[in-house]
Amino acid sequence: MIEKIRSFLKQCRRIMSIATKPDKEEYINYAKIIAIGVFLLGMMGFILYVIFYYLAL
Numbered sequence: 001m002i003e004k005i006r007s008f009l010k011q012c013r014r015i016m017s018i019a020t021k022p023d024k025e026e027y028i029n030y031a032k033i034i035a036i037g038v039f040l041l042g043m044m045g046f047i048l049y050v051i052f053y054y055l056a057l
Contacts, residue, residue, distance in 0.1 A: 022030070
């Protein structure tokens with residue numbers, strides 16, 4: 001059990017040493033992609049809501 005924890009912490013330390021902070025342009029691109037995804041999911045939910053609302057009448 002302790003060996004698994006040590007191995008996990010060792011992997012975490014390795015990943016944190018490799019990881020870098022995204023620059024401003026990369027961050028903006030991620031934000032745009034996430035916003036588009038949220039918008040599309042919201043529109044899909046709204047369309048399904050409208051379809052089922054009118055089918056129930």
